[in-house]
Amino acid sequence: MARKTKAEAEATREALLDAAEAVFYAKGVARTSLEEIARQAGMTRGALYWHFKNKGDLFTALLDRVRLPFQELVEEVGTESHGDSPLEAIRLACHKGFVRLARPRYQRVYSILVHRCEFFGDIDPIAMQNSMVDESCGALEEYFQCAAARGQLREDITPALAAQLLQAALGGLFHDWLRNPEEFSIEARGGELVDTLLRLLKGA
Template sequence: MARRTKAEAAATREALLDAAEEVFLEKGVARTSLEQIARHADMTRGALYWHFRNKADLFQAMLQRVRMPFQELVEEIGDPSLVERPLEAIRLACLKGFERLEQPRYRRVHAILIHHCEVFGDIDPLAMQNEMADEACGALIDYFGCAARLGHLRAGLSPEVAAELTQAMLGGLFHDWLRNHERFSILERGTVLLDTQLELMGASSSE
């Protein structure tokens, strides 16, 4: 019975997060009340407060469902040989990220964070975006640094500049796609752009 109760509580929490996604996307974060979210989920405010302290707590939990730490993406690939192929690790991790972004939940939540969220109480969307960007850039610097030590990075290109160039390309692609995701597949276009950029950044056979 306890196991069933725990499962039911988890299902309730997920249903509230699903409802938050839908209402935030429709009304914006600042204009959405917790009562509206509870009502949309066909639950009481008491049920919502059982799982979340406030709107900021709920918003953070919603973001956590779609977080994609770069190192976790690499580890999910499950290929130990990538340690000796850091540029390929970057490529495969980014492709896995593109695949996830095309899933409706990932697209919705990122659209909320970028386009439907203002600074409100304890919710600061710019700070959250900066945190994710800094995390990704730090991981990219580590992998490009490894590529440089192995002689896989283009001569004269520092890991820091390589990471910034890659992050700028990915950020531009992401925002272009998020504005109108029906125009193109981020996986298809991202694969072409990423492969081209990594080829230009890699050491040539003559180096």
């Protein structure tokens, strides 16, 4: 059999991830077998094992497709948009993140992580969520430190506390939205929440 090209191999991998997303969302992670995912993708288990070591490896790859590293969001909005204002950089990056989260794939995969994933084998959903929160909070604190150095942050609020306040607000919004994504627009409510909180944190 002819060896697959790099593009064909990548297409196969993406098809398997699409299948995993669909079956995990419908049944949950623990109740889904790798055979079901391969069948959903119209492939063999051998094809799946060629790309992924096990279910944990597959699930991690699924999350990697929708990760929202804060620094990447800042870079996407561009320095022209926020100039020398770290608080504006935070605001625009959060808005960019809300736009991403509103996409069906992002909503489905994060719903799987939060509501359809149990401790199973080498899959630890709490550790995965904690890692994302720590990464986000650490990046936010760096930007709040820059804001404080420029006199843009309230003097009675430390950068660490500002980061924790924003992270807690975002986490609450995120979990409320995932429980019922049709109840409100995360772009509209999230934008209002972030804009309001940053105004309260802004220095005189």
